[in-house]
Amino acid sequence: MSPRRRDAEGTTSARAVRRAELLAAAAEVFAGRGYAATTVREVADAAGILGGSLYYHFDSKESMVEEILSTFLDDMWAGFDRVLDAGLGARHTLEALIAESFRCMDAHRHAVVIYQKESPYLVATWERFGYLADSRQRHEEMWLALLERGVADGEFRSDLDRPLVYRFIRDAVWVAASWYQPGARMSAEEVAKQYLAMVLEGIQASPED
Template identity: 35%
Template sequence: MTPKDTDRRSEILDAAAELFAHKGVASTTVREIGESVGIYAGAIYHYFPSKDAIVRELITGYLETLNAEYAAKAPRRLAPRARLRAVVEVSLRTADEKPHATQVYQDQLRNVRDLPEYRRAKALADEVQRIWLETIEDGKAAGVFRADISSKVFHRFLRDAIWLSIKWRHSGDPYTTEELVQDCIAIFLDGFAVRRARRTRPPAPPR
């Protein structure tokens, strides 16, 4: 495959991602994808065997990046609070860098997770969940997270809040990802209620 092919391929992938994220996969036509990169619909099929193959590649690529980033930036040796912060930060930064793929993943996974073509995507998604739950369980075992709330419930609340943040951010906000990470950790770990008795621990160091 020549470099030109690679360029064109990823051009198509990017254009499709943007359309899918904006209008939904079902409502986006192959013709529209072609138009937005300046070729005819038929030519798309020179690079991808089907429309669904584009969706699949977007989702798989997103999940691969996410898992690689978790492994690099949120290793198990970190203290639970620091590791959870790292997991949150990686998730938000990845959503920042690949907002369209993130959106497509969230919109589509439920519809496709049981299809045999998506076996690999499902395995990658399961690994993401495993890392989240391990982080939470380790924190409970260390006594820094509350044992009276189910790990799965906490995981889902936090994950959903993070996922959906891509729908209300990027509107030209001055609100940075770093601020979002801080607010996220502040709310989910320390709560929105004003504390009667101040905690003795200093705030988490900036990174």
Template identity: 65%
Template structure:
């Protein structure tokens, strides 16, 4: 009862790493088992299927992510501070679960079509509402520029953050907070020098 959940976690971490490195489809169960030091069939003692491993990786990642996002969104911050907090939390999540984020990034679009992974589409929508709402509030408050297409801006900021999962390596020279600061500086103020 105490050891079992830990073993699952270990195995899921291993699986996530392999999925992230080679893609879900290109990853064989044998490869995951090799990496975990067991035989392919043995994985089925712990999990129903390869797909259920993916499911558990993604859903537990999104669960954790939304716990933090919800805390931010419920904190009553101004629009700029909300954006800053969301981006910072995102980079922290990339730092904690890089593999899960990378898988999410690569696979969520086509997975969302399957009933089993419909929660990915739900999450996507909730995400969009949170960002669009914050951007609109910011424009109304004259904190953000009014001359930009709001949906384009949403995509710009959203992608800008998450793609980082594809190159970020935890334990590198920059802390997630430092990266968040630099990203926010670019996104908010641009890369051009002020004259």
């Protein structure tokens, strides 16, 4: 009620809320047209303000993607770490990781698309985006270790090239963000289930069917 209290909480969170709104608008436009092809004015239009006004909230166009991507990656790794810490077997870990990936895609759909399409450009152009390359590397290591373990445990086929399997899954799963529409025919969870089935068992009819 006191002005003091409003300053300490109310104002801060109002600002954070506004930032989040603006970033959501930016993410949608960046994902749709590509970061480089999107003008700051288009972002501002989408947010319902004028171009210059964005600079009250953000340093630069660059900072906007930065915040969009780091927010997504932080959430993604928190989820992955939860899965890895659960101490499941290889197959169940794989299932959980794919489920987690789709959950994350659902929550950060546009950020995921941006991450897919713009990472190479951003990493090549600005040092500050080096963490994108780090994340990609850690992601690969995590999956290769998992596949290794699954093969050792007899849960996964041993006749496949592990790096290839990793890329196969990664591409199939994450590119889904490009076409997935929340509230469409299938929920993210259902898509995850079907993808899991395909990854694990393939699309061929079983002999016994």
